[in-house]
Amino acid sequence: MLPAKILGCRLVNQAKSPIASIIFFSVLMVFMLADTMICNISLEPAAFTDKEDSHILKVVRKTSSDVVVPLPLTVSRLNKIIKVDEEHRKSVPSSLSVRKEHGVRKFMRKVAEYGIFESDDLTxxxxxxxxxxxxxxxxxxxxxxxxxxxxxxxxxxTMAVESVFKSHPNGCLTILSRTMDSVRGYRILKPLLDRGFKVTAVAPDFPFLVKNTPAEAWFNDMKSGKKDPGGIPLAQNLSNLIRLLALHKYGGVYLDTDFIVLKNFKGLKNTIGAQSIDCTSKNWTRLNNAVLVFDMNHPLVFKFIEEFALTFDGNKWGHNGPYMVSRVVGRVERRAGYNFTILPPMAFYPVDWLKIGSFFKVPKDRAGSRWVEAKVQQLKEKAYGIHLWNKQSSKLRVEEGSVMERLMAEHCVLCKNVYTS
Structure with a gap:
């Protein structure tokens, strides 16, 4: 007891000095202010961290002031159900609602930015x-x-567009695009138009395209903000749908803008390409929708649109594109009434996305030069075109002497700036 009394006396005596008093009250005010901030600050969505070796789930909520507040939880080890303690239960739905509302507002701003969901005098x-x-x-x-x-x-x-007309001088290309349907877009296409090629950019009328299709309800829900657009870029998922709607309404050939055409498509009918196959069975393991060749009102395209609308998930890459067409074909390919052809990877996807970089590199020795020559010859004979996997290759420079330099030089029309991306 004596040391405590002595310490207490010392603190009292020190507090009597003006400087010590100021310090004492300053510290006191800081603690009071911090306590008030922690009690009153609004909480944002929780960040969950779970370690496999631990039976305790540590959960924190991060406030706008970077104050970390613990969130008590009960964890069931048997079925891994996470329950928020009763006193915090009400704060969770509200924070999730805020996050969802923020996502919808962001999506609606994107819709307005692209303007693709609206009809106007142009569309x-x-x-x-x-x-x-x-x-x-x-x-x-x-x-x-x-x-x-x-x-x-x-x-x-532009190179992709040129390659279409190199192999199809009498073909017609419609670029479904509101942004390209402009003065600047016309200037981009004018060199081809001046050479007599039939190419145009047309702003699509989305309400017209979805009308009387399974995507009409999906469209209305998305436009009104009732459906979660997810985190995948808006343009990617809209492109996945628009290509299907265009083929359903008009028929024809759809091509991605990172696809270089190498051969005439005139002999193809109701065709989709495999991206990969099983090496043993030779059966396809994944299809892709970067190239689609279908007649108007083809039942398989209708099924694609239906699957897109019913199973849409904006948070999974490829779910509404390559994986979607793979799911549908896997269910219907042996049914009567669906007449279509699945071409092997060499037709449209002769190089895997992990290996596309090798097509842009200059050969380093004589063996490399022979490989380039053999690969170019193989593509000429067996491939209708080559998908460039733009996400992996868009920043790669086309090196002189590479496979891509050879292909671009032989399948361009304007043949300008071949060595740029």
Whole structure:
């Protein structure tokens, strides 16, 4: 007891000095302020961390002031159910609602930015413009989509367009794009138009395209904000759907803008390509939707649209694209009434996305040069085109002497800036 009394006396005596008093009250005020901030600050969504070796789940909520507040939880080891303690239960739905509301607002801003969900005087002419354009004696009807800004339509995309006309001088290409359907978009396409090629950009009328299709309800829910758009870029999922709607309404060939055409498509009918196959059974393991060749009102395309609308998930990459077409074909390929062909990977996807970089590199020795020569010859003979997997290759430079340099030089029309991306 004596040491405590002595310490207490010392503190009292020290507090009597003016400087000590100021310090004492300053510290006191800081503690009071911090306590008030922790009690009153609003909580944002929790960040969960779970370690396999621990039976205790540590959960924190991070506030806007970077104050970490523990959130008591009960964890069932048997079925791994997480229960929030009763006193915190009400705060969880509210924070989730805020996050969802924020996501919807962000999505609606994107919708307004792209303007693709709305009809106006320009888009209402869409159907008539497409029919008029196709009434030009087209050998093959091609579609591409472009839902990014017009400024992003660069050399790589122009090369893809050129390759269409190198193999199809009498073909017609419609680029479904609001941004390309502009003065700047016209300037990009004008060099091809000046050479007599039939290419146009048309702002799509989304309400018209989805009308009387399984995607109509999906469209209305998305437009009103009732359906979660997810974290996958808006343009990617809209492109996945628009290509299907265009083929359903008009028929023809859809191509991604990172696909280089190497051979005439005239002999293809109701065709989809395999991205990968099983080495033993030779059966396909995954299909892809970067190239689609289908007649108008084909039942398989209708099934694709239906699957897109019913199983849409904006948070899983490929779920509404390559994985979607793979799911549908896996269910219907042996049923009567679905007449279509699945081509092997060499047709459209002759190089895996993990190996696409090798096509851009200059050979380092004589063996490398022989490989380039053999690969170019193989592609000429067996491939209809090559998908460039733009996400992996968009920043790669086309090196002189590479496979891509050879292909671009032989399948370009304008043949400008071949060595740029």
């Amino acid at each position: 209402k002419k869409f159907h008539g413009r497409v029919l008029e354009f196709f009434d030009n004696g087209c050998e093959v009807h091609f579609f591409m989509t472009w839902i990014s800004p017009v400024e992003s339509f660069g050399r790589r995309e």
